[in-house]
Amino acid sequence: MANPTPTQTRDLTPPAKYGHMAFDVFLAGRWDYAADTTQDKQQWDSLARQYLAMAPRERYPFHIESARRMASNYDATATTGSEAIITTRILPRFQTVQERIFCGHKITHESHPPALLRTYYGDVTGQDQDEVHKAMIGNAILNNLVGKDGTWNDKALYDFGDDWQRLLLRVPELCDQERHSSEEDYRESDHEANIEAPPSWRSRCIGAVAVVSQRRHSALCHRS
Numbered sequence: 172m173a174n175p176t177p178t179q180t181r182d183l184t185p186p187a188k189y190g191h192m193a194f195d196v197f198l199a200g201r202w203d204y205a206a207d208t209t210q211d212k213q214q215w216d217s218l219a220r221q222y223l224a225m226a227p228r229e230r231y232p233f234h235i236e237s238a239r240r241m242a243s244n245y246d247a248t249a250t251t252g253s254e255a256i257i258t259t260r261i262l263p264r265f266q267t268v269q270e271r272i273f274c275g276h277k278i279t280h281e282s283h284p285p286a287l288l289r290t291y292y293g294d295v296t297g298q299d300q301d302e303v304h305k306a307m308i309g310n311a312i313l314n315n316l317v318g319k320d321g322t323w324n325d326k327a328l329y330d331f332g333d334d335w336q337r338l339l340l341r342v343p344e345l346c347d348q349e350r351h352s353s354e355e356d357y358r359e360s361d362h363e364a365n366i367e368a369p370p371s372w373r374s375r376c377i378g379a380v381a382v383v384s385q386r387r388h389s390a391l392c393h394r395s
Contacts, residue, residue, distance in 0.1 A: 186237065187275035188245075189271075190246075193347060194343050195237070195258075196233045196240075198257055199257045202218070202261070223346055268320075273286050273320050274342055274347075276320075277345070278344065284317055288338060289329060293332075328341070
């Protein structure tokens with residue numbers, strides 16, 4: 172996957188800017204900068220799993236730093252040293268501009284349109300899957316619900332089949348809740364999460380994502 176062009180990166184505003192999200196802060200503090208670049212994908216997946224396994228209360232310090240950076244319009248891409256590796260090489264490589272904009276909107280707004288994730292690109296029925304997908308996008312109901320940055324249709328990135336949960340390794344921010352105002356809010360969310368769902372990252376809520384399922388062309392909605 173090619174890095175975004177300068178025009179694309181300039182389109183990123185808080186909270187989607189590189190270095191602004193809580194996972195960006197977490198990543199910069201845990202990344203093994205001495206490791207070979209061939210291990211980037213393995214490192215990313217491992218740290219994403221660690222982040223997804225954390226309770227909301229455990230993520231609180233990263234959200235505090237995230238809020239500070241957004242408030243000051245911190246320019247992480249202008250930094251030097253280790254953090255520059257995260258903001259100029261790692262984040263642009265493993266997340267698309269559209270994914271970051273969507274996650275930023277989800278974190279800062281209680282009400283947001285879902286993303287439409289296409290995970291199946293095979294041809295089992297003999298139908299032209301691209302045409303079927305275009306027809307679905309053109310449906311008036313979906314067209315009114317899905318935001319412009321929430322149509323994720325790229326075989327190179329999302330060819331997951333039925334295992335759509337792999338998306339969470341690309342964008343663990345989907346499991347972050349709307350921004351809270353205090354640590355107590357995070358503690359309450361942590362308590363609610365423990366009551367409502369087991370502590371498995373696969374079963375945690377990810378906001379609203381409509382998944383085009385394998386061998387089917389219906390939208391499956393997963394909501395928090």
